[in-house]
Amino acid sequence: MIEFKEVSKIYPGAQTPAVKDLSFEILEGEICVLVGPSGCGKTTSMRMINRLIEPSSGEILIDGEPNTKMSGTALRRKIGYAIQQIGLFPHRTIARNIATVPQLLGWDRERIRRRVDELLELVGMNPADFRDRYPSELSGGQQQRVGVARAMAADPPIMLMDEPFGAVDPITRERLQDEFLRIQENIKKTIVFVTHDIDEAVKMGDKIAILEQGGILAQFDSPENILTHPNSEFVASFVGADRVLKRLSLLRVADMRLDPADGADDLPTIDERLTVRDALSQIVGVGATGGIVERDGERQLLTIKAIEGLLKDSGSARG
Amino acid sequence: MGSIQLALLLQSLDQQLVDWAWIRQNYREDIVPAVIGHIYLSFVSVAIALAISLPVGIIVSRYRKAYPPVTILTGLLYTIPSLALLAILVVIPGIGVGPNAVIIALVAYSLLVLIRNVVTGIDSVPAETIDAARGMGLTERQILFKVEIPLALPVIVAGIRIATVTVIGIATIGAYIAGGGLGQLIFDGIDQNFPTKVIVGAVLATAMAVVADLLLLALERYLRPWARRVRGAS
Numbered sequence A: 001m002i003e004f005k006e007v008s009k010i011y012p013g014a015q016t017p018a019v020k021d022l023s024f025e026i027l028e029g030e031i032c033v034l035v036g037p038s039g040c041g042k043t044t045s046m047r048m049i050n051r052l053i054e055p056s057s058g059e060i061l062i063d064g065e066p067n068t069k070m071s072g073t074a075l076r077r078k079i080g081y082a083i084q085q086i087g088l089f090p091h092r093t094i095a096r097n098i099a100t101v102p103q104l105l106g107w108d109r110e111r112i113r114r115r116v117d118e119l120l121e122l123v124g125m126n127p128a129d130f131r132d133r134y135p136s137e138l139s140g141g142q143q144q145r146v147g148v149a150r151a152m153a154a155d156p157p158i159m160l161m162d163e164p165f166g167a168v169d170p171i172t173r174e175r176l177q178d179e180f181l182r183i184q185e186n187i188k189k190t191i192v193f194v195t196h197d198i199d200e201a202v203k204m205g206d207k208i209a210i211l212e213q214g215g216i217l218a219q220f221d222s223p224e225n226i227l228t229h230p231n232s233e234f235v236a237s238f239v240g241a242d243r244v245l246k247r248l249s250l251l252r253v254a255d256m257r258l259d260p261a262d263g264a265d266d267l268p269t270i271d272e273r274l275t276v277r278d279a280l281s282q283i284v285g286v287g288a289t290g291g292i293v294e295r296d297g298e299r300q301l302l303t304i305k306a307i308e309g310l311l312k313d314s315g316s317a318r319g
Numbered sequence B: 001m002g003s004i005q006l007a008l009l010l011q012s013l014d015q016q017l018v019d020w021a022w023i024r025q026n027y028r029e030d031i032v033p034a035v036i037g038h039i040y041l042s043f044v045s046v047a048i049a050l051a052i053s054l055p056v057g058i059i060v061s062r063y064r065k066a067y068p069p070v071t072i073l074t075g076l077l078y079t080i081p082s083l084a085l086l087a088i089l090v091v092i093p094g095i096g097v098g099p100n101a102v103i104i105a106l107v108a109y110s111l112l113v114l115i116r117n118v119v120t121g122i123d124s125v126p127a128e129t130i131d132a133a134r135g136m137g138l139t140e141r142q143i144l145f146k147v148e149i150p151l152a153l154p155v156i157v158a159g160i161r162i163a164t165v166t167v168i169g170i171a172t173i174g175a176y177i178a179g180g181g182l183g184q185l186i187f188d189g190i191d192q193n194f195p196t197k198v199i200v201g202a203v204l205a206t207a208m209a210v211v212a213d214l215l216l217l218a219l220e221r222y223l224r225p226w227a228r229r230v231r232g233a234s
């Protein structure tokens, strides 16, 4: 668990704080997304956790202990760190890049070798193909995968990720997000994830902290609640006019309770793995009022009306 | 050197240009010591210059304010004509004529390019690479020795290459103040109006520069394995 207590940061020479009186808690095993417009202090907040930046006032507790209890370098070896620019070491092979923190921690060679291969597998890269390559021999998406693998190398309970999928095309980004969520389901790390993209925040976050200019916490809540009850003009405009649709992208057809369909052969067939938003788009796209979902050998009916009902009962969460 | 050689050549066209018999008889007591002396002068000078430039370059890359004065000072040393610098050095008490004065001069000439390349090399390390290193818990020392210096090394070696080639050339003048080396052969040849010595000295000095250049170029490539291999990213 990570707890911000009244944390502020004023850079030397700056007139206004970059982060102001930030207080919130990140629960163990959750992805907390820091989101907000450029320059609102997301990176600064994140980097104060592993003390790449020291706060001007306030403190940050990790598992109840101030993060100043141990040296900055010792602290950072226990916290995974991945950034948009990736920062792979150009002079080291992929294997040695991933081995960075285990090596600092003095793991033996055999253990490091096994861990490197395991991580390459985990991020979907064939170890035999990739371990001896240099970063310059990888595509952007592959480099970001290695960046994430390197951050996870010593199995740190906490990971800091600053726009980790920011430097790739939208399709690759989506794939990396999905893969990462799949990995997180098993590893259950406490993750602080920075992005300026509200869609990414909604997708990745168990909790979202929306910051506004000057490093002020505008709202801290679950994605559902932020989309349903934005607490200010700023949050409402930041999450966008399509926030209703964004809520639908949090839900999957598979999670909806549906009635059996009798007849209605002219309706489009909907894959139950789709998000409700994509299902709605498909239904409206063919000019229908509903669709057929095949589930457990049964044909069920998904209507636009049912989707509307979903939006009315506001608290409905995933799963 | 070029014009002196040419003048001599023209002057002595009636003689046999290269006296092979002399070379055969004297290579052991004249030529080999001159070659060894020359290698000694060049190697020791570049080594000392490097021992100064590495720490100075590293410090300057950290404390940026020190860079302009360091550049001005080493630039000034670099612009003093070699003969003038040697003349100044020999009249300084405690130095006098001999190899030491030559080495001091050669070190002075190498500092500019070496320090500049150390700083350029360290500057060329991407900021995000250093940020990632720090973020993963490398100490400042580890960042310097495991990230910055290895990445700067090819640029530093490029500086060593330029310095070495320059030093091998300038070292020939050192014979003027009894510094030894291949310059001794050349000066003797001029004194004795014996072109063979001049040619042997000049050819060997040139060959030494070329060989050093190639060896250091190979080292530079060897130190950059990540750029050497070209494979399409898939």
Ligand SMILES: Nc1ncnc2c1ncn2[C@@H]1O[C@H](COP(=O)(O)OP(=O)(O)O)[C@@H](O)[C@H]1O
Residues within 6 Å of the ligand: A011, A012, A014, A018, A036, A037, A038, A039, A040, A041, A042, A043, A044, A045
């Ligand atoms: N090292 C620094 N020195 C001075 N000001 C900084 C520094 N880093 C960031 N800032 C300022 O602090 C504010 C927040 O920056 P940052 O945390 O990087 O924002 P974000 O990551 O949300 O884009 C910005 O106004 C930025 O200009």
Ligand SMILES: [Mg+2]
Residues within 6 Å of the ligand: A042, A043, A044
């Ligand atoms: Mg940022």
